[in-house]
Amino acid sequence: MPDYTHVIDGLRGRRIVLGVSGGIAAYKSAELTRALGHMGVDVHVVLTEAGARFVTPLTFQALSGNRAWSGFLDEKMEDGMPHIRLGRGMDAILVAPASADFIARLAAGLASDLLSTLCLARDCPLFVAPAMNRQMWENPATQRNVATLQSDGVTILGPAVGEQACGETGPGRMLEPEVLCEELNAFFTPKLLAGRKVVLTAGPTFEAVDPVRGITNASSGKMGYALAAACARAGSEVVLVSGPVALPVPVGVRRIEVTSALQMRDGVFAAVMGVDVFIAVAAVADYRPAEPAVHKIKKSGAAIHLELVPNPDILAEVAALPEAPFCVGFAAESRDLDTFAEEKRRAKRLPMLVGNLIGDGLGGDENTVVIYDEEGRHPLPRAPKTFIARQIVERIARLLPTK
């Protein structure tokens, strides 16, 4: 695993207590512990007695690398004050899953076990991810308790609506571990783009040849999606105009799904007026078949010729608008990155362009990029696309004219 410690990230180096109360969703907390660990979080798990009946402390201990605590006075406790000691120096407490019973105890301010005592004696933010049967969630008593927690400054994450362990469908599912990580990450990320509106393009385009075939490219959309997520985390309103990719919509992002370059242009122009930033990450096909066949083309054994016509350059059109937003382009080159990237930036009159060499990033989770702007070239160390996205956002925020 490469060393990413040089990159600032919302969660890296944070110390978080993960509280696990009784509920079938506790098995997902094992995955959550792992996911937080991957994001550089020092996770300390505290289980209620009921939570420990679903998943053992040993599992969490193995996954977090820290002792997992349960009940009230754990036998292994040396100094007798774990409810005070554990909570000190923590950046947050996340209770996931939070059962109806645990939420009721929190709302009443009870200190009947180690986890509720820790929550009561805390000096850090508290996040609660409810998980319960839909009728338990909808019950006025639970709703009252949740409202009490909210007015006490507690952040409630979820619940999601969907199929439940009991076979019913409705609200009450715990948010997925990656969504909970994302919510925490967003909380700790400086709101560099607060009050700003951002439109992005991402992914490849698909230019139809006939009803089943087309011209496309190997773009995975990962860089664009990472950047959309980073903009949302930094506090901006985000619209992502996306070509066909197999990626989930990032938290806090509105996605417009398109297929061809022409549809992408329509999607962008429907969203881009009056926004602050436009980031063109998509690998837009430069050409499309002049006349896509209405019916499937049959093979005849003879050579066929495809006439291609140029697609509009979406980025250049947006950059040429009378009140153009701050425009950021991307360029993937196979050689002479500095020369071609800077040429593209000037040709399209962009304040900023992100360049990379094909092979360094296409399709993968990591990339090595150079940012070009009026102040020169700024090479970034090789890192995951999520971290690169964060650094691009920081650069945009620095160069963006104040409102």
Ligand code: CTP
């Ligand atoms: N772009 C766009 N619309 C297009 C083509 C490109 O918005 N029809 C955007 C891309 O999203 C990217 C930048 O323009 O931000 C890339 O510039 P471009 O000069 O088109 O790059 P390439 O297509 O790689 O150019 P070339 O093939 O000439 O190297």
